[in-house]
Amino acid sequence: MRNKNEWQRLKRSFFYAICGIRETVKTQRNMQIHVIMALLVLLLGWFLAIPKGDVLLVFFSVFLVLILETVNTAIEKAVDLTIGDTFHPLAKAAKDAAAGAVLFGAILSVLVGIYVFLEPLWQFIQNGERRVIHTEERGEIAFLLIVALMFIFVVWLLVECFRPEKKEED
Numbered sequence: 001m002r003n004k005n006e007w008q009r010l011k012r013s014f015f016y017a018i019c020g021i022r023e024t025v026k027t028q029r030n031m032q033i034h035v036i037m038a039l040l041v042l043l044l045g046w047f048l049a050i051p052k053g054d055v056l057l058v059f060f061s062v063f064l065v066l067i068l069e070t071v072n073t074a075i076e077k078a079v080d081l082t083i084g085d086t087f088h089p090l091a092k093a094a095k096d097a098a099a100g101a102v103l104f105g106a107i108l109s110v111l112v113g114i115y116v117f118l119e120p121l122w123q124f125i126q127n128g129e130r131r132v133i134h135t136e137e138r139g140e141i142a143f144l145l146i147v148a149l150m151f152i153f154v155v156w157l158l159v160e161c162f163r164p165e166k167k168e169e170d
């Protein structure tokens with residue numbers, strides 16, 4: 001009997017989780033963009049025959065962004081529930097931090113995208129070849145580009161952190 005109840009509870013939790021995902025995809029424009037991008041990136045990976053290890057990397061970063069966007073939505077809803085339309089610096093801090101988490105995830109995805117897709121895409125554009133490029137065959141370009149982008153990002157982050165607060169435009 002107890003086992004049956006546990007099973008029902010488990011089924012219910014799963015059902016609510018699916019409802020949460022469905023609602024987030026239906027109502028959040030950013031989530032819709034992430035889902036479409038995820039599909040396109042996976043199709044591109046299949047088209048360019050990326051190696052299995054890279055497929056895992058792509059899955060990991062795609063799901064990370066979807067997870068962060070879902071948690072971001074949960075935080076937005078919880079903040080709106082407690083405070084409604086009233087402006088509060090803590091509500092702003094909570095929503096901005098949640099959006100920052102999504103931005104971190106998106107940056108990671110871009111870096112993974114460069115690492116995984118740059119060389120296969122370049123090879124396809126140059127000679128129409130869709131050959132699997134293994135890690136040991138990779139050149140330095142993707143790596144250098146990732147390091148350069150990371151460097152720019154860290155410098156931008158430091159500048160943003162230490163310059164005086166900007167006034168809201170609107």
Ligand SMILES: Nc1ncnc2c1ncn2[C@@H]1O[C@H](COP(=O)(O)OP(=O)(O)OP(=O)(O)O)[C@@H](O)[C@H]1O
Nearest residue numbers: 028076083084085086087088089091092095096099
């Ligand atoms: N109650 C509030 N008090 C203070 N600032 C807020 C409040 N609500 C929103 N903001 C500010 O407005 C920004 C956007 O908030 P909003 O809830 O519209 O999220 P969003 O990112 O536009 O999400 P979505 O488009 O999915 O609704 C927040 O990051 C925050 O800076």
